[in-house]
Amino acid sequence: MTYKTILAAIFVMAFPVVSQADAIGDDARGQQIFKKCAACHQVGANAKHRVGPILNGVFGRQAGTAEGYTRYSQGMTRAGIDGLVWDLEHLDAYLENPKSLVSRTTMNFAGLKDAQDRADLIAYLRVFSDNPANIPEAEPTGVPPEVTLSPEILAIVGDPEYGEYLSSECLTCHQSDGSNQGIPAITGWPTEDFVIAMHAYKVKVRPHPVMQMMAGRLSDEEIAALAAYFKDLE
Secondary structure, three states: OOOOHHHHHHHHHHHOOOOOOOOOOOHHHHHHHHHHHOOOOOOOOOOOOOOOOOOOOOOOOOOOOOOOOOOOOOOHHHHOOOOOOOOHHHHHHHHOOOOHHHHOOOOOOOOOOOHHHHHHHHHHHOOOOOOOOOOOOOOOOOOOOOOOOOHHHHOOOOOOOHHHHHOHHHHOOOOOOOOOOOOOOOHHHHHHHHHHHHHHHHOOOOOOOOHHHHHHOOOOOHHHHHHHHHHHOO
């Protein structure tokens, strides 16, 4: 055994090689967690679209664009048009609370609240990406704490009359009759969904720059008032 071979062996023992997936989480454990997703999604060589799209190559994919899948909600399609791409941060945010990232998503999933569960699941999904080595390394940061809203913020009872006063800027784009023509409707939303979505824009988890600017101007009370107004608007 040469001197260089001995040094190489020592280096490997001291600094074991870490896979791309391990840098995020435990992909073997993630495979077990994926069982919660398997009723709707498939991965692997023989994967097919089911209720939800296949998740092969999800890293770096624009939201709402899986080839051959035609059942995306309007919210998911709009999120992709607005610039949502499935990277570590946004996958983590979506897995924690889907509605915080995509309005009215049809994915019937409450979310994974445990950060390690999300990291392990993301590591497993990464195994099925086309070019996993090309994805920048980073710990998934998830939804910022401000989007995991406190009970106090969610408990604010908005004044619908004040919300009507504030709504003029919203109604320059959104249709008061609930029409989806050109831009998604925001009438009839459950108040909590509306509030979570607006706070996600405030902290720039949702990507739409105009909505980020608009939401950034609003206080917690103003967001609650708008939520109360649009909830019952017909």
